[in-house]
Amino acid sequence: MxxxxxxxxxxxxxxxxxxxxxxxxxxxxxxxxxxxxxxxxxxxxxxxxxxxxxxxxxxxxxxxxxxxxxxxxxxxxxxxxxQPIESRQRVVPFAIPVLLVAAASKGQQQVVPVLKDMAPIIELLQSHQVLADTGELSLASKMVDLGTLQSWQPAQQWRWLTHLQDAARGLPVAWDEAPFVASKEAVQLRFMIGTIMHHADEPMPVRMTADATKWGMPLAQLISDQLKQDGLSLLAIPRGPQPLLQAAHSGRFARLEAGLQLFASAMIRQFRQAGETPVAVIAAHEGNELRITLSAKENSERWEGYVWPLHPLDSVELIHDNAVALFQECRVDDIRVLHEVQADMQDGLPLFLKAYNTTPSGS
Known part of the structure; x- marks a missing residue:
């Protein structure tokens, strides 16, 4: 079930x-x-x-x-x-989602995701035919966060599609830097924003959702090298270019999924180092949330929770399958999936269910 x-x-x-x-x-x-x-x-x-x-x-x-x-x-x-507008040419906006897994070796460090040199990045993407080799192209060095991308409403995107004539100038909108503070290991989401000219008699100049198998690691290295700082561990995980609406949703999903993986591996490692047995509880809660806890079977005080806020496009079935597969891969034997919607709050606090107040699946 x-x-x-x-x-x-x-x-x-x-x-x-x-x-x-x-x-x-x-x-x-x-x-x-x-x-x-x-x-x-x-x-x-x-x-x-x-x-x-x-x-x-x-x-x-x-x-x-x-x-x-x-x-x-x-x-x-x-x-x-x-879909192409009936004209000889149009500007195609796109976004490349990038997960940034960052941790500071001591205390906190501010990370400003602004890339210093776009030329090798563009050259790499063109060499793998992700972007067409054309001068009518812009790829911004200043990465944007999810909130900024979502603020570009559909009508605004429509104006860009119908009125822009110069792809090399980029989008006619300014955005602020999107810094974040790195402390313990966590996943951040940023986007590289680009525009490229599409002529009606030519193939699409950007391969949307291109498979990153061959170029993903070199691009990750270029991004990581340009954002590196002393005392900072940073891993970039880029995805293929996508239309702006799709990039916002898929990037958000990828960040939540990577965050769950990071949460699970860290907590399971802590439990096993302490000689304790990890128990995973997966539950749906009022307020449109999935809440996932890892707790120690032997110690009711040791637990952590992870919250997945549900977007209307999210598949609960897919999130369930991925979470169960993740815990199985981590060799967690006790995975408890609750088949009724749970309350949002209990005694004035968000409700997180744990090993001591749930029963093993099948019991």
Whole structure:
């Protein structure tokens, strides 16, 4: 059995034109009806993007009556933003998610993720055909955080797609540096932001979601070398370029997943060094969260918790599978998955379930 999904979606609002069209698509009884509904939805999306009305879009996503409806509306929004516009050329914005696993050898250290030399990075990506070898390209040295990327609303991205004519200048928006403080080992998420010109008669000049097998490690080394400091351990883990909306979601998911792996390995190592038996508890909680605890079977005072806030696009089943596989790989024999949604709070504190107040699975 899997974890229950603690998310609660609102009822269908037929007065919302986007929700109405999405439900028409999802309930269509034949191909013609579905095709007509898809075309109507895409036309409404283009109209609201052109009118610079992000509030309507945000309301529609917020009011999606199911995860299926949210996913469909989000995918159609991406389709409208990413499909070629009928013109001889257009600027294609993209983001490269980069996980930064950092730790300070003593105390705390501030890390400012600004790259010093973009030329070898661009050369590497072009040599592996991730980016086309063109002068009509910009890759910013100042990496951005998730909040900044998410602040670039769909209507703003639409304006860039329809009005930008010079990819080499980059996006017409300024962003602040996104420093973070490194102390004990933790995972940070940053993005490299780029723009590249796409001519209508040529292949797409950026390989979206390109497999990083051959170029990922050299790129990681280039980034790590440019951000290194005395007393700082830093490992960069880059992903393939992605459209801006997709990069925000996949980057967030990757950071939470890497954070869980870091949490699990550190805690399990501590328990075993102390001669204690680790117990993993995986539970869904009110408030749209999954909470995962590692506690010592022999000592109720020794435990740590990890929180995964659920986004509407997140798959609870996938997170469950990955967490169980992680603990099995770490040779944790006692993995307890709770099959009912748990309370958010208990006695005024967030509720984390542990070895002493749960029972082994199958008991």
């Amino acid at each position: 899997y974890l229950p999904d603690p998310r609660r979606f609102p009822r269908v609002d037929p007065s919302n034109p986007f929700i109405r069209q999405v439900m028409r698509v999802l309930t269509a009884t034949d191909g013609a009806e579905r095709s007509a509904a898809v075309q109507a939805l895409q036309a409404e999306l283009r109209e609201v993007l052109a009118s610079d009305d992000d509030m309507q879009l945000q309301a529609a996503l917020r009011d999606a009556p199911s995860q299926e409806a949210y996913k469909y509306l989000w995918s159609e929004l991406r389709e409208v933003l990413e």
